[in-house]
Amino acid sequence: MAYVKDAPKSRDMSALRQVLIFLWPHKLRLLGATAALMLTAGATLSLGYGVRILIDSGFSAGNQDGLKSAVLLLVGISMAMAFGTFVRFYLVSWLGERVSADLRSAVFRNLVRLHPGFFEQNQAGEIMSRLTTDTALLQTLIGSSVSLAARNTLTLVGALALMLFTNFKLSLFILLIVPLTIAPILIFGRKVRRLSSESQDSIASVGSYAGEVLQSIKVVQSFKQEGREVSAFDGEVDRAFVIAKRRIRQRSILMAVAIFLSLSGMTAMLWSGGNDVISGRMTAGDLGAFVFYAIMVGGAFATLSEVWGDLQRAAGAAERLLELLATTSQVPDEGRALPAPGPERVVFDRVGFFYPSRPDNTALDAFNLVIAPGKSLALVGPSGAGKSTVFELLQRFYDPQSGAIRYGDTDLRQFSLHSWRSKTALVPQNPVLFTGTVRDNIAYGKPDARDSDVLAAARAAHADVFIRELPGGFDCTLGAQGMQLSGGQRQRIALARAILDDPEILLLDEATSALDTESEYHVQQALGDIMRGRTTVIIAHRLSTIINADQIAVMDQGQVVATGTHEQLLLQSPLYKRLAELQFREAPLTPARSVVEQTEVERSTSDG
Numbered sequence: 199m200a201y202v203k204d205a206p207k208s209r210d211m212s213a214l215r216q217v218l219i220f221l222w223p224h225k226l227r228l229l230g231a232t233a234a235l236m237l238t239a240g241a242t243l244s245l246g247y248g249v250r251i252l253i254d255s256g257f258s259a260g261n262q263d264g265l266k267s268a269v270l271l272l273v274g275i276s277m278a279m280a281f282g283t284f285v286r287f288y289l290v291s292w293l294g295e296r297v298s299a300d301l302r303s304a305v306f307r308n309l310v311r312l313h314p315g316f317f318e319q320n321q322a323g324e325i326m327s328r329l330t331t332d333t334a335l336l337q338t339l340i341g342s343s344v345s346l347a348a349r350n351t352l353t354l355v356g357a358l359a360l361m362l363f364t365n366f367k368l369s370l371f372i373l374l375i376v377p378l379t380i381a382p383i384l385i386f387g388r389k390v391r392r393l394s395s396e397s398q399d400s401i402a403s404v405g406s407y408a409g410e411v412l413q414s415i416k417v418v419q420s421f422k423q424e425g426r427e428v429s430a431f432d433g434e435v436d437r438a439f440v441i442a443k444r445r446i447r448q449r450s451i452l453m454a455v456a457i458f459l460s461l462s463g464m465t466a467m468l469w470s471g472g473n474d475v476i477s478g479r480m481t482a483g484d485l486g487a488f489v490f491y492a493i494m495v496g497g498a499f500a501t502l503s504e505v506w507g508d509l510q511r512a513a514g515a516a517e518r519l520l521e522l523l524a525t526t527s528q529v530p531d532e533g534r535a536l537p538a539p540g541p542e543r544v545v546f547d548r549v550g551f552f553y554p555s556r557p558d559n560t561a562l563d564a565f566n567l568v569i570a571p572g573k574s575l576a577l578v579g580p581s582g583a584g585k586s587t588v589f590e591l592l593q594r595f596y597d598p599q600s601g602a603i604r605y606g607d608t609d610l611r612q613f614s615l616h617s618w619r620s621k622t623a624l625v626p627q628n629p630v631l632f633t634g635t636v637r638d639n640i641a642y643g644k645p646d647a648r649d650s651d652v653l654a655a656a657r658a659a660h661a662d663v664f665i666r667e668l669p670g671g672f673d674c675t676l677g678a679q680g681m682q683l684s685g686g687q688r689q690r691i692a693l694a695r696a697i698l699d700d701p702e703i704l705l706l707d708e709a710t711s712a713l714d715t716e717s718e719y720h721v722q723q724a725l726g727d728i729m730r731g732r733t734t735v736i737i738a739h740r741l742s743t744i745i746n747a748d749q750i751a752v753m754d755q756g757q758v759v760a761t762g763t764h765e766q767l768l769l770q771s772p773l774y775k776r777l778a779e780l781q782f783r784e785a786p787l788t789p790a791r792s793v794v795e796q797t798e799v800e801r802s803t804s805d806g
């Protein structure tokens with residue numbers, strides 16, 4: 199993925215620090231969690247004192263009362279610990295869930311506003327997995343790792359201090375162990391972190407691979423490529439496993455080394471401390487307390503070394519999420535002007551444009567076009583001429599690199615995206631339906647539309663009859679992408695959606711083949727009604743549409759090569775004449791033939 203690979207890999211935890219900014223709005227809970235954390239750490243440390251009293255005033259002294267009060271003290275400490283743990287665990291887990299939810303929302307909020315080109319360069323499947331796995335990692339991080347780290351750091355510092363206080367000489371043993379343990383943690387930790395990030399990447403690519411295959415399952419099965427896809431997927435999975443294995447190995451070594459070093463240090467300390475007790479230089483209680491502290495120090499160290507790995511993994515995740523969060527749209531929404539309410543003409547003025555992913559391929563080249571208000575304009579031209587590109591630019595999915603597109607006298611870039619896009623609506627060649635009811639799909643652009651308006655839009659799109667025949671009618675639930683509807687039905691729902699939106703400028707990408715004659719007839723009827731008096735730009739494939747358009751622009755290689763009416767173009771534009779002959783599979787056309795006659799011919803050819 200481009201944005202991951204290009205990202206500078208910071209070696210520090212600055213990404214994590216930025217994520218922690220998301221904690222700020224919940225500072226009261228954070229404060230509560232910190233207080234609970236300190237209470238439990240304090241209680242844990244005072245257990246050592248309890249142990250000393252238990253040994254020295256209890257069984258070493260043979261004093262039952264002393265034993266009893268020591269036991270009571272321990273019970274009190276346990277209760278404080280239980281209470282503190284309850285509060286800490288609750289608040290910290292709450293924070294983890296809340297922050298990862300906030301982060302997920304923030305990333306998604308940014309994603310849906312990005313220029314569509316971003317999703318051509320970065321696979322949707324991989325981005326999805328960032329949204330789920332990376333945020334889950336951060337949730338574990340905040341919900342447990344950070345608190346573990348804080349708790350253990352507190353215990354470590356406290357236990358070290360108490361150790362020094364209890365017995366200075368023995369403490370030196372422990373202090374000797376500290377640097378010995380830190381060194382391998384730093385060395386292996388760095389390796390673990392790099393492998394973690396690779397591991398996340400490869401898991402994300404496993405996910406996106408599966409997503410793509412499953413989405414195209416019919417093509418896979420029809421070409422009988424299940425076996426190949428399975429082995430290719432196995433390859434992806436194994437690659438992810440190999441990376442994970444390396445990470446696990448490094449991490450196991452990290453833990454083993456840390457534990458071995460701390461425990462052997464402790465054994466040496468017991469040996470020396472045991473000698474002191476035997477020779478009377480130290481009480482058994484002191485040694486007990488000391489051992490307790492030393493175990494705490496060792497334990498805290500081992501935990502910290504493990505949590506350090508987690509923190510590093512999470513730092514990788516945070517980095518990638520923040521990259522998604524920091525990506526800015528290449529179609530900036532900076533304009534504040536509002537487009538004039540009335541229909542105005544749209545002018546492409548020497549527009550030069552290439553898709554950012556293919557800078558060497560000019561899609562529109564000094565492109566000039568005037569779209570008259572309230573009129574229909576058909577775009578025709580060979581494949582790759584740039585017709586769809588005109589639509590993309592009209593909706594500001596991209597901005598031209600040179601020249602300008604103006605509405606009236608104002609550059610589109612001076613309008614806010616929202617106000618400009620309120621003017622346009624697209625009926626795409628392959629209509630996109632969402633999971634939900636028919637009604638939801640029609641009202642997608644106006645979710646609070648009245649039922650009567652939805653019905654009227656459906657009627658205008660000649661869709662009401664078939665919708666009523668669906669189980670549940672307008673409440674019929676369409677599965678993902680509306681797969682149970684025919685192409686023509688989907689297109690009429692998309693049309694109804696556009697009609698309900700009542701755009702000033704209608705963009706129509708005519709389906710080339712999805713429609714049978716009857717659907718086509720219905721769609722044509724519907725279109726005739728809604729195009730009347732409305733600025734309509736059509737990527738035209740059907741002769742009837744083309745001849746009925748007020749104007750036709752013939753495009754070739756990113757330029758308009760001729761404009762006029764059908765009759766004029768047949769005479770003036772050899773390209774148009776050739777296209778007309780090829781595209782409409784007709785005998786040589788002559789301007790003299792009547793519109794009705796041509797439409798009839800077209801009907802009969804599409805029937806056949």
Ligand SMILES: Nc1ncnc2c1ncn2[C@@H]1O[C@H](COP(=O)(O)OP(=O)(O)OP(=O)(O)O)[C@@H](O)[C@H]1O
Pocket residue numbers: 318553555556559560561579580581582583584585586587588
């Ligand atoms: N998303 C994209 N990224 C990069 N290049 C693109 C993209 N979409 C189109 N192109 C390129 O831009 C040029 C114009 O394509 P466009 O889709 O506008 O042509 P078209 O006239 O609509 O063709 P068709 O009739 O086949 O749909 C072509 O060279 C095409 O390869």
